[in-house]
Amino acid sequence: MRDFVNQKAKLLQPSGIRKFFDIVRETEGAISLGVGEPDFVTPWKVRAAAITSLQRGYTQYTGNRGIPALLELISRYLSERFALDYDPKHILITVGGSEAIDLALRACVERGEEVLIPDPAYVSYSPLVTLADGVPVQVECREEDNFVLKPEYLERAITEKTKAIILTYPNNPTGAIMTKEELEKIAAVIVKHDLLVITDEIYAELTYGKKHVSIAGLPDMKERTIYISGFSKAFAMTGWRMGYVCAPAAIDEAMFKIHQYGIMCAPITSQYAAIEALKDGFSDDFATVEDMRDSYDKRRKFVLHSLAEIGLQCFEPQGAFYAFPSVKASGLSGEAFAESLLKEEKVAVVPGSAFGSFGGDNVRLSYATSMQSLSKAFDKMGAFLSKRK
Amino acid sequence: MTALEKNILDILTEDARITPKKIAAMLSVDENEVKTRIARMEKTGVIVKYTAIVNDEAADESVVEALIEVKVTPKKKEGFDGIAKQIAAFPEVKSVYLMSGAYDLAVLIEDRSLQQVARFVSERISTFDGVISTATHFLLKKYKIEGTVTEREDADNRILVQA
Helix, strand or coil, rough: CCCCHHHHHHCCCCCHHHHHHHHHHHHHHHHCCCCCCCCCCCCHHHHHHHHHHHHHHCCCCCCCCCCCCHHHHHHHHHHHHHHHCCCCEEEEEEHHHHHHHHHHHHCCCCCCCEEEEEECCCCCCHHHHHCCCCEEEEECCCCHHHHCCCHHHHHHHCCCEEEEEEEECCCCCCCCCCCCCHHHHHHHHHHHHCCCCEEECCCCCCCCCCCCCCCHHCCCCCCCCCCECCCCCCCCHHCCCEEEECCCCHHHHHHHHHHHHHHCCCCCHHHHHHHHHHHHHHHHCCCCHHHHHHHHHHHHHHHHHHHHHCCCCCCCCCCCCCCCCCCCCHCCCHHHHHHHHHHHEEEEEEEEEHHHHCCCCCCEECCCCCCCHHHHHHHHHHHHHCCCC | CCCHHHHHHHHHHCCCCHHHHHHHHHCCCCCHHHHHHHHHHHHCCCCCCCCCCCCHHHHCCCEEEEEEEEEEEECCCEEEEHHHHHCCCCCCEEEECCCCCCCEEEEEEEEEEHHHHHHHHHHHHHHCCCEEEEEECCCCCCCEEEECCCCCCCCCCCCCCCC
């Protein structure tokens, strides 16, 4: 029999996290700081709206782009919260931010073209570039630079084959954000080399101290930017798979076709839930979102304090809900640290190596976890480290 | 109350057993500052007491609770305060609130049996000078106590390790 599997798919590296997940699952009573989603359940009002939509019999396809009322609300949301100007007719509702990333790459990348990806970053970008026949190129983001993308590193990574750059701030796993000034420096390099920007801003609502700035809002950037966001992180709606993508007309049209043929439309129930999330948000200045952010912030501070106390050095995360401490002080690599910590103390963290080639000395801790679990986890990590001193 | 005190209260009302050290870490302030503020709030009566929320049903504890609506003729000078304080003094009484609307005092009472509650109403509350009438409602089931839903949503279904 022939080998039916496509070579590209076959050669795709399995996610480094997957392997670790299997060990964690088999460790009874493990405290996991490895979770990558909010610990809040979707607010009840939003769930209730979805239930109502089902009771009313809204169980059909929607238009390919999404329910018009939702597109209008997203347009208003982006304008009021992030000063971005997107016409509803250039917004496309996707099955999570994930589909949007895939669409953006498939719509724009030609065979052999290079796509720059900050490293460390979320695990999906590089495989999706490969699947789109592109070539992923990692650009190092160093801890001493606060994990932001530096223009000189960017400049060095650019070749004549470079087509696009993926930006992903606030960043998973580092918690880094990029300020307006830092983005402006990057934007200048991007314009100079005529690159496309794919910006994944799924954590935009979760910044602590500084308000999020989108590169899409900088002068001359909108026409070369694909803006991706969604409801998962800000509204605690991961399982609903509600993302959206905004892009210049020509790119939007190409993505629309791929979405139309490949997906048809995002689930209608989730779209009704998203409508309620935004309507409710506008009614009280997004108090629910602010409350959740406030809760993450308290835990972020506790985590930073506790890391210092047990002697792990950590860059102060300004966004998302992750801390990315260096574990050099333990004498272990991130991977060995994560494995031993799980074996000896039953605390799960994710080795930084899962997020690229430059986070090997770090681990990612998610503080989207109850204070009780965080407290226990740090007691155990403290014990783990004191054995190694 | 200051913003810091408000923040401390938010944390304490969620988990009263959390240590001042942890509160200090969560709010990025000095531990002694937290201790001082808590002591001050205890002293001034902002914090009344620290308690546990018990779900009697789950604890298999047979107690009877009732909400008693009490109509009262307010007294000269002291209004409702005198009688409200007298009712509040009974150990069986868990809460006493002055209400707007069809009745005046809402009295939450807890006792060992239905008969005990009935006796308390007829022999204690009704006999107060100024009490016009009472209406007793027994609690059948608690769905939410002090902001916490008793039948928990499946606590944490999240995938343990994810990107």
